[in-house]
Amino acid sequence: MHVKKLGLLVLLGLILLVAAACGNNNGTDNTNAEEPANNAGAENEAGADEAETEAEENNTADEAENNTNEEASGDREELEIFSWWTGAGEEAGLLALIDAFEEEHPDVEVVNAAVAGGAGTNAQAVLASRMQGNDPPGTFQIHGGAALNTGWVAADRMEPVTDIYEEEEWMDKFPEDLIDLVTTDGEIYSVPMNIHRSNVTFYNTAIFEEHGLEAPSTFDEFYEVADQLQEAGVVPLALGDRESWTSLHLFETVMLGSLGADGYNDLWTGDLAFDSPEFEEALDHFDRMLEYINEDHAARNWQDAAQMVAEGDAAMNIMGDWAAGYFATDLGLEPNTDFGWAPTPNTEGLFMVVTDNFGLPQGVDNPETVKDFLRFIGTTEAQDTFNPLKGSIPARVDADPDAYNEYGQSTIEDFQEADSLTPSLAHNSAAPAGFVSQADQAVNIFVSSRNKEQLIQSLQQAQDDNIE
Template sequence: MKSICKRLFLVTLMTIGAIAFSFSTMAGGHLKGELEIFSWWAGDEGPALEALIDLYKKQHPGVKVINATVTGGSGINAKAVLKTRMLGGNPPDSFQVHAGQELIGTWVKAKRMEDLTPIFKEMGWMNKFPKDLINLIGTDEGIWSVPVNIHRSNVMWYVPANLKKWGVKAPKSWADFLSIAPKLKAKGVTPLALATNWTANHLWESVALGVLGPDKYDKLWTGELSFASSDAQKVWEMFGKILMHTNTDASSLSWQQATDMVVNGQAAFNIMGDWAAGYMSTTLKLKPGKDFGWAASPDTGGVFMFLADSFGLPKGVTNRDNAIAWLKVLGSREGGDAFNPLKGSISSRLDSDLGKYNAYLQSAAADFGKNRIVGSLAHGVTANEGFMNDFATVMGMFLKSRNAKQGSMAAQAIAIQNGIATK
């Protein structure tokens, strides 16, 4: 009886699946023309994008996909090209953008994006993505992009065997870190590896989250907590203390070189987003969990600071239907699971097939499901592009002056200038 039930159930499932499949092919079959996708995913990330495009082509064989990439780390060049194209009235059908304020502050405020809420409702995505995430990629007026992947920013990396050799443990708090740092230094080891200036911004956000806690951290970005407040000043003080235990040649190094320092045993820890896991497991062929270990950055256990790449739909594009079909592929379970294992990130959906991911990504996905989620500053979630640009300048000044008061005052001034805080 039981087995018949099971079989019946399976058969129904399969028929539903088959019908759904034929439906989707029928629906997609009539799409024709072109689709231009604009991104900065060349190089290491190219194959992941190709996997998505292949999936799209399978569903919509009639569409010719134009893959327009402009290289350059975190899209510095691509964004400039995109701006000239948008200003010139020649938007690509869909473009890559960091989810959150980087999109909202620049393009949504300029009224150049279409609201994607209807697509989210039609596809039933409203409860497929975490609620915190949908809040962060939307405003009161709508939802503005489809997130393709999730990276975690607040991760501390280390080599377990080395820590054992040096007789230290991964610190749970910054106070712990400061107490073990002299011990490491005495052994000729750099306590914390740091790289070029944007990684200082990256470290700062993890320190800020640790010092302030998620509630106050969120309030920084709504303007409820002033950057000049004594709380925020404590972030800069702690940040300055941590910088004392970093390598002096930081600004000459790429983030990969900072990771290398940890892998080679020159440094004990490194705080970097989880693309570092991709670098270590894919490029350096290290085994996650065995050859390298990780923990939430100090004082941020139970909080997941995320950043996401996403695609939006500009107004007035030539191939709107094709672009919408593209967004539907991106938000689908298959789309997420085709792209992310290759990219080294987790799917933004709550129902992804974890079997396809490696040990690190599985643990990240587990945290993503149950942790408090906050947005990253250095990667465009919490603040608009104006603030991010000015913050890089403030950081440059601080790296030289190490003056916490000046740092927090300047941060407040740029927050006012960029409309995040009001006096």
């Protein structure tokens, strides 16, 4: 999984403008500034200022609660953990993780500094402000790949944690490709908490059984199934792109299915152009798939779209396997009983990776305590506590499959047997943040305009601007 490194940094002001602009479908390029843009590929409707206000309000409430518990906590050292895990199974996983860590480290009190917002855009805006102000959290959630390497590592804001891997003998406990995703110039900069599969089609089993359908494995099969569902008055494909990253997420799975792993990866090295016939064929598939989505897609977020499938208002939803966590943990649905799944069209044997990581920012007050937390999340105990609730699978190869439901066990097996692992574009692992920002804007304009030539030109310009 190759990700081109860029040593470009971006100013805080442009980061905040880009984060806000992505949510309003008028993003700007951010590659010529001085602080990393960590666009998570999602909408920030209210902009970074509102995100900071929301975070301040949350922190005020947390501070009041902490003051109430001050006497009980005594002299416990505080460790701030910054993330965007605030719902849909992820909060349950995070809270269980915090409880397990505090039980193992009773002298440490964890401050949960989670900031709400789809796929982390609000959180990234607040994080950028804090990092620029030399006020880093103890540790923060970051996607492996470009978000980490061409962002905060390139900006010289992270400490390497290679020594932890050596001390804990982890080099054979995580997949080599995964370690490569969090490595720059021979140094490892984060610990993977999990692995998500991005290229999954979830479907309502009752609807498929009622209409005598099987999960589509190719584009042609998808169109046949979607046509039958549409004729029967069922919405074939649920999309919720009120948060703009979901359209880009759908498109990246189409690109992977149409181009294959090598062609898909060639887009992020510049070896395949966006004005090529190969990419145009992928765009044709995306354009056709949009014929089957719900009319109110722009008013829904990803959870709303997943809920449409859960409640039988739509048949399919293409999403990462955090949707499986939402189905099982939040909605109480049974895998292979209430919902089914399959790789997205033409991606059998391919596994698109989204991995959540934590690292050690430079300048924190308690680096040894942060390292204790990083050591903890790299254990099988921590990974098998968090991931079954989140819907993800463990990053460690020796975790216990029996801790996972049928969906999790199936995904662990697919990961181990995958012909190829590829990084996610929408979640900032495949390409630099500047490209993701421009692509996010261009794809969401296309969903409304369906102007293929305009999208091709926009993506080609983004490639020229951001990928060497």
